[in-house]
Amino acid sequence: MVLFKKREDIKMTPEQEQIVLGTVLGDGNLSINKKAKYSSARLRCNHGIKQAEYADWKADKMGEMVSFVKTVDNNGWGNKNRVVYTYSTPSLREIYDSVYPSGRKSVDSWVNRLGPLGLAVWYMDDGSVSGSARHIGTQAFSLKENERLKEMLMGWGASVKIRFDKRGKGYYFLEIEKPSTSEFFKVIEPHIIPSMAYKMPRAMDKERPCPVCGAVFSGDVRKVYCSKKCLKMADYERNKDAYKNRARRSREKARQERNA
Numbered sequence: 001m002v003l004f005k006k007r008e009d010i011k012m013t014p015e016q017e018q019i020v021l022g023t024v025l026g027d028g029n030l031s032i033n034k035k036a037k038y039s040s041a042r043l044r045c046n047h048g049i050k051q052a053e054y055a056d057w058k059a060d061k062m063g064e065m066v067s068f069v070k071t072v073d074n075n076g077w078g079n080k081n082r083v084v085y086t087y088s089t090p091s092l093r094e095i096y097d098s099v100y101p102s103g104r105k106s107v108d109s110w111v112n113r114l115g116p117l118g119l120a121v122w123y124m125d126d127g128s129v130s131g132s133a134r135h136i137g138t139q140a141f142s143l144k145e146n147e148r149l150k151e152m153l154m155g156w157g158a159s160v161k162i163r164f165d166k167r168g169k170g171y172y173f174l175e176i177e178k179p180s181t182s183e184f185f186k187v188i189e190p191h192i193i194p195s196m197a198y199k200m201p202r203a204m205d206k207e208r209p210c211p212v213c214g215a216v217f218s219g220d221v222r223k224v225y226c227s228k229k230c231l232k233m234a235d236y237e238r239n240k241d242a243y244k245n246r247a248r249r250s251r252e253k254a255r256q257e258r259n260a
Protein backbone atom coordinates (compact mmCIF):
# COMPACT_ATOMS: atom_id res chain seq x y z
CA MET A 1 0.00 0.00 0.00
CA VAL A 2 1.30 3.43 -0.90
CA LEU A 3 0.62 6.25 1.46
CA PHE A 4 0.11 9.56 -0.21
CA LYS A 5 0.98 12.51 1.86
CA LYS A 6 -1.10 15.64 1.51
CA ARG A 7 1.16 18.53 0.50
CA GLU A 8 -0.55 20.70 3.09
CA ASP A 9 0.80 18.40 5.73
CA ILE A 10 4.42 18.89 4.73
CA LYS A 11 5.61 21.41 7.28
CA MET A 12 9.10 22.81 7.44
CA THR A 13 11.27 22.41 10.50
CA PRO A 14 13.24 25.54 11.49
CA GLU A 15 16.35 23.84 10.05
CA GLN A 16 14.64 23.19 6.71
CA GLU A 17 13.39 26.76 6.62
CA GLN A 18 16.98 28.00 6.98
CA ILE A 19 18.10 25.79 4.11
CA VAL A 20 15.26 27.08 1.95
CA LEU A 21 15.96 30.75 2.80
CA GLY A 22 19.70 30.39 2.16
CA THR A 23 19.03 28.58 -1.12
CA VAL A 24 16.53 31.18 -2.29
CA LEU A 25 18.99 34.00 -1.57
CA GLY A 26 21.60 31.91 -3.41
CA ASP A 27 21.21 29.73 -6.49
CA GLY A 28 17.71 28.38 -5.96
CA ASN A 29 14.36 29.51 -7.26
CA LEU A 30 10.81 29.33 -6.03
CA SER A 31 7.94 29.08 -8.48
CA ILE A 32 4.24 29.15 -7.85
CA ASN A 33 2.02 26.22 -8.69
CA LYS A 34 -0.74 27.46 -10.98
CA LYS A 35 -2.51 24.12 -10.91
CA ALA A 36 -2.95 24.44 -7.17
CA LYS A 37 -4.66 27.79 -7.70
CA TYR A 38 -1.47 29.60 -6.72
CA SER A 39 -1.78 28.42 -3.14
CA SER A 40 1.57 26.68 -3.11
CA ALA A 41 5.12 27.01 -4.39
CA ARG A 42 8.04 24.70 -5.05
CA LEU A 43 11.78 25.10 -4.69
CA ARG A 44 14.26 24.13 -7.34
CA CYS A 45 18.01 24.13 -6.87
CA ASN A 46 20.51 23.39 -9.53
CA HIS A 47 24.17 22.59 -8.90
CA GLY A 48 27.02 21.63 -11.21
CA ILE A 49 27.94 17.96 -11.00
CA LYS A 50 31.10 18.85 -9.06
CA GLN A 51 28.77 20.01 -6.32
CA ALA A 52 26.57 16.91 -6.43
CA GLU A 53 27.55 16.07 -2.88
CA TYR A 54 26.30 19.47 -1.76
CA ALA A 55 23.03 19.10 -3.71
CA ASP A 56 22.48 15.69 -2.11
CA TRP A 57 23.20 17.12 1.33
CA LYS A 58 20.48 19.75 0.75
CA ALA A 59 18.03 17.09 -0.44
CA ASP A 60 18.80 14.94 2.57
CA LYS A 61 18.20 17.87 4.94
CA MET A 62 14.95 18.83 3.24
CA GLY A 63 13.73 15.27 3.70
CA GLU A 64 10.06 14.71 2.92
CA MET A 65 9.79 18.10 1.24
CA VAL A 66 11.82 16.72 -1.68
CA SER A 67 9.94 15.46 -4.71
CA PHE A 68 12.98 14.28 -6.69
CA VAL A 69 16.72 14.62 -7.17
CA LYS A 70 18.31 13.89 -10.50
CA THR A 71 21.33 14.42 -12.70
CA VAL A 72 20.53 16.21 -15.96
CA ASP A 73 22.47 17.29 -19.03
CA ASN A 74 23.25 20.98 -19.06
CA ASN A 75 22.11 22.35 -22.44
CA GLY A 76 24.30 20.05 -24.47
CA TRP A 77 27.57 21.57 -23.20
CA GLY A 78 28.64 18.20 -21.96
CA ASN A 79 28.29 19.33 -18.36
CA LYS A 80 25.90 17.70 -16.00
CA ASN A 81 23.85 19.28 -13.25
CA ARG A 82 22.36 17.86 -10.11
CA VAL A 83 18.85 19.19 -9.63
CA VAL A 84 16.68 19.06 -6.53
CA TYR A 85 12.94 19.75 -6.69
CA THR A 86 10.67 19.96 -3.68
CA TYR A 87 6.92 19.40 -3.72
CA SER A 88 4.69 22.45 -4.02
CA THR A 89 3.63 23.38 -0.52
CA PRO A 90 1.75 26.25 1.12
CA SER A 91 4.66 27.00 3.48
CA LEU A 92 6.94 27.59 0.49
CA ARG A 93 4.26 29.84 -0.98
CA GLU A 94 4.50 31.97 2.16
CA ILE A 95 8.25 32.38 1.57
CA TYR A 96 7.59 33.06 -2.12
CA ASP A 97 5.39 36.01 -1.17
CA SER A 98 8.19 37.58 0.88
CA VAL A 99 10.94 36.96 -1.66
CA TYR A 100 9.09 37.65 -4.92
CA PRO A 101 6.71 40.50 -4.00
CA SER A 102 6.43 41.62 -7.62
CA GLY A 103 7.40 38.39 -9.36
CA ARG A 104 11.13 39.19 -9.28
CA LYS A 105 13.48 37.78 -6.63
CA SER A 106 14.30 40.68 -4.37
CA VAL A 107 16.15 41.47 -1.18
CA ASP A 108 14.00 42.89 1.56
CA SER A 109 13.49 42.50 5.31
CA TRP A 110 13.06 38.73 4.80
CA VAL A 111 16.86 38.37 4.64
CA ASN A 112 16.94 39.14 8.36
CA ARG A 113 15.31 35.73 8.90
CA LEU A 114 18.55 34.04 7.89
CA GLY A 115 20.42 32.54 10.83
CA PRO A 116 23.85 30.84 10.88
CA LEU A 117 22.64 27.81 8.86
CA GLY A 118 20.85 29.93 6.25
CA LEU A 119 23.91 32.15 5.90
CA ALA A 120 26.14 29.09 5.52
CA VAL A 121 23.90 27.75 2.74
CA TRP A 122 23.90 31.13 0.97
CA TYR A 123 27.71 31.26 1.24
CA MET A 124 28.11 27.66 0.02
CA ASP A 125 25.87 28.56 -2.96
CA ASP A 126 27.36 31.90 -3.95
CA GLY A 127 30.62 32.34 -2.06
CA SER A 128 33.87 32.18 -3.99
CA VAL A 129 37.61 32.34 -3.50
CA SER A 130 39.74 34.95 -5.22
CA GLY A 131 43.27 34.73 -3.86
CA SER A 132 43.00 35.58 -0.20
CA ALA A 133 39.73 37.49 -0.79
CA ARG A 134 36.26 35.98 -0.34
CA HIS A 135 33.43 37.11 -2.60
CA ILE A 136 29.69 36.54 -2.66
CA GLY A 137 28.03 36.64 -6.09
CA THR A 138 25.13 39.07 -5.75
CA GLN A 139 25.01 40.15 -9.40
CA ALA A 140 21.30 39.34 -9.54
CA PHE A 141 20.57 42.19 -7.15
CA SER A 142 20.49 45.97 -7.48
CA LEU A 143 22.91 48.33 -5.76
CA LYS A 144 20.27 49.12 -3.15
CA GLU A 145 19.71 45.42 -2.51
CA ASN A 146 23.46 44.88 -2.24
CA GLU A 147 23.54 47.65 0.37
CA ARG A 148 20.88 45.81 2.34
CA LEU A 149 22.86 42.55 2.15
CA LYS A 150 25.99 44.39 3.21
CA GLU A 151 24.16 45.75 6.23
CA MET A 152 22.82 42.30 7.10
CA LEU A 153 26.30 40.74 6.86
CA MET A 154 27.77 43.51 9.00
CA GLY A 155 25.25 42.52 11.66
CA TRP A 156 26.95 39.10 11.66
CA GLY A 157 30.41 40.55 12.15
CA ALA A 158 31.62 40.82 8.55
CA SER A 159 33.34 43.86 7.13
CA VAL A 160 31.96 44.17 3.60
CA LYS A 161 32.69 46.15 0.48
CA ILE A 162 30.33 46.39 -2.50
CA ARG A 163 32.41 45.78 -5.62
CA PHE A 164 31.55 46.72 -9.17
CA ASP A 165 31.58 43.74 -11.53
CA LYS A 166 33.50 44.85 -14.63
CA ARG A 167 32.06 42.00 -16.69
CA GLY A 168 28.57 43.46 -16.84
CA LYS A 169 26.98 46.87 -16.66
CA GLY A 170 25.27 47.56 -13.37
CA TYR A 171 26.37 44.32 -11.71
CA TYR A 172 27.74 44.18 -8.21
CA PHE A 173 29.15 41.60 -5.86
CA LEU A 174 30.21 41.61 -2.23
CA GLU A 175 33.70 41.28 -0.88
CA ILE A 176 34.24 40.22 2.70
CA GLU A 177 37.24 42.15 3.94
CA LYS A 178 39.94 40.50 6.06
CA PRO A 179 38.20 37.11 5.83
CA SER A 180 40.81 35.45 8.04
CA THR A 181 39.71 37.49 11.04
CA SER A 182 36.03 37.91 10.11
CA GLU A 183 33.54 36.90 12.80
CA PHE A 184 31.10 35.98 10.02
CA PHE A 185 33.10 32.86 9.11
CA LYS A 186 33.15 31.72 12.72
CA VAL A 187 29.34 31.99 12.69
CA ILE A 188 28.86 29.83 9.58
CA GLU A 189 31.78 27.41 10.05
CA PRO A 190 29.84 24.73 12.01
CA HIS A 191 27.44 24.35 9.04
CA ILE A 192 29.94 24.20 6.18
CA ILE A 193 30.10 20.69 4.71
CA PRO A 194 33.58 19.21 3.98
CA SER A 195 33.28 19.42 0.17
CA MET A 196 32.64 23.18 0.46
CA ALA A 197 35.33 23.92 3.04
CA TYR A 198 37.64 25.21 0.29
CA LYS A 199 35.52 28.38 0.22
CA MET A 200 36.40 29.19 3.82
CA PRO A 201 39.33 31.43 4.73
CA ARG A 202 42.55 29.59 5.44
CA ALA A 203 42.64 31.22 8.80
CA MET A 204 40.68 28.87 10.93
CA ASP A 205 43.90 27.26 11.99
CA LYS A 206 45.44 26.40 15.24
CA GLU A 207 47.68 28.76 17.11
CA ARG A 208 51.38 28.13 16.62
CA PRO A 209 54.66 29.67 17.78
CA CYS A 210 56.75 31.89 15.53
CA PRO A 211 60.09 30.14 14.85
CA VAL A 212 61.97 33.44 15.18
CA CYS A 213 60.55 35.21 18.23
CA GLY A 214 58.45 32.46 19.77
CA ALA A 215 55.27 34.58 19.91
CA VAL A 216 52.09 32.48 19.60
CA PHE A 217 49.94 33.50 16.64
CA SER A 218 47.17 32.16 14.33
CA GLY A 219 45.91 32.94 10.84
CA ASP A 220 46.68 31.90 7.27
CA VAL A 221 48.38 28.47 7.38
CA ARG A 222 50.81 29.53 4.68
CA LYS A 223 52.23 32.10 7.06
CA VAL A 224 55.17 30.67 9.00
CA TYR A 225 56.32 33.79 10.85
CA CYS A 226 54.27 36.06 13.09
CA SER A 227 55.24 39.34 11.39
CA LYS A 228 57.04 40.86 8.43
CA LYS A 229 59.90 41.71 10.76
CA CYS A 230 60.36 38.07 11.74
CA LEU A 231 60.03 36.97 8.11
CA LYS A 232 62.84 39.36 7.14
CA MET A 233 64.96 38.22 10.03
CA ALA A 234 64.57 34.56 9.08
CA ASP A 235 65.31 35.41 5.47
CA TYR A 236 68.45 37.23 6.51
CA GLU A 237 69.62 34.34 8.69
CA ARG A 238 69.10 31.91 5.84
CA ASN A 239 70.90 34.05 3.30
CA LYS A 240 73.45 35.72 5.53
CA ASP A 241 76.41 34.64 3.41
CA ALA A 242 74.75 35.74 0.19
CA TYR A 243 73.97 39.16 1.71
CA LYS A 244 77.56 39.53 2.93
CA ASN A 245 78.97 38.49 -0.46
CA ARG A 246 76.69 40.91 -2.23
CA ALA A 247 77.75 43.73 0.08
CA ARG A 248 81.43 42.85 -0.45
CA ARG A 249 80.98 42.73 -4.22
CA SER A 250 79.33 46.13 -4.35
CA ARG A 251 82.10 47.61 -2.18
CA GLU A 252 84.71 46.15 -4.53
CA LYS A 253 82.89 47.42 -7.56
CA ALA A 254 82.74 50.90 -6.05
CA ARG A 255 86.47 50.76 -5.32
CA GLN A 256 87.30 49.67 -8.88
CA GLU A 257 85.18 52.46 -10.30
CA ARG A 258 86.97 54.99 -8.11
CA ASN A 259 90.38 53.68 -9.24
CA ALA A 260 89.49 53.55 -12.90
Ligand SMILES: [Zn+2]
Binding pocket: 210, 211, 212, 213, 214, 215, 225, 226, 227, 230
Ligand atom coordinates in the same frame (compact mmCIF):
# COMPACT_ATOMS: atom_id res chain seq x y z
ZN1 LIG B 1 57.90 36.43 15.39
